[in-house]
Amino acid sequence: MRVPVMELVDNPGATRALSRAVPVGEFGDDGWGAAEGAFRDDIDLDLDLDAVVEGILVRGTVGADLQLPCGRCLVPQDVRVDSDVAELFVDPAKREDDDEDDPGYELIDDRTAIDLSVMVRDALLIDLPVRVLCREDCQGLCEECGADRNLGDCGHRPDEAPDPRWAKLADLDLPSE
Ligand SMILES: [Zn+2]
Ligand SMILES: [Zn+2]
Structure with a gap:
């Protein structure tokens, strides 16, 4: 997502607000990782x-x-990030010769614009919740039949006695490495 900054470049002290809802598609073609296809609206x-x-210093919120699916029952949950x-965003004309190791963000298009795509993508992906739960005591899906155990009792008891065939294995005294 390119933003023209002509009037800001070479004008230290000048400032401009950028408050806008921007369609996800304007942030380039790179994948969104865990957020792929999960956006409900503009960014x-x-x-x-x-x-x-x-x-140009860019500050604020994205x-x-x-x-995103509940980590246990997979039912989609609304999440705000x-x-x-x-x-x-460094002006290449002002860059010192000896700090080219990490170019980071730079002014582009002959110092007339910045591209916010990577910054916005990285910021949102870093702050995605590690685990989404529909509720703390979500019962999840039955491992046996796949039924949503929040919706009712399918009759299976995954937490009770394991399959007797495996129980026999557990009794064996296997050498541990
Ligand atoms: Zn759930
Ligand atoms: Zn079941």
């Missing part, structure tokens, strides 16, 4: 673009409404 940008001597961002 909300609420950013300040500050011109500094070294380039937010999205997602639908809001990520704080603060990244410097």
Whole structure:
């Protein structure tokens, strides 16, 4: 997602707000990992673009409404992610020769624009919840028949006595390595 910044470049102290809902498709073709296909709506940008001597400082929040499956019963859950961002987009004309190891974010298009795609993608993916649960005591799916155990009793008791064939194995005194 390219943002023109002509009026900010070479104007330290100048600033511009960028508050917009932007369709997911505008953030490039790279995959979204665990969030692939999970967006329910546009991505909300609420950013300040500050011109500094070294380039453009982008600060604010990036937010999205997602639908991610419960880790136990797989029923889709609404999840809101809001990520704080603060990244410097370096003006290549101001870059010192000796710090080219990690170019990071840079002004592009002959110092007239920045591309927020990678920053937004990384911010949201880092803040995705590691585990989504529909509720703390979600019973999950039956390992035997796949039924959602929150919806009723399928009759299986996965927590009780294991299959007798395996019980015999458990009785064997196997050498441990
Ligand atoms: Zn669940
Ligand atoms: Zn079952």
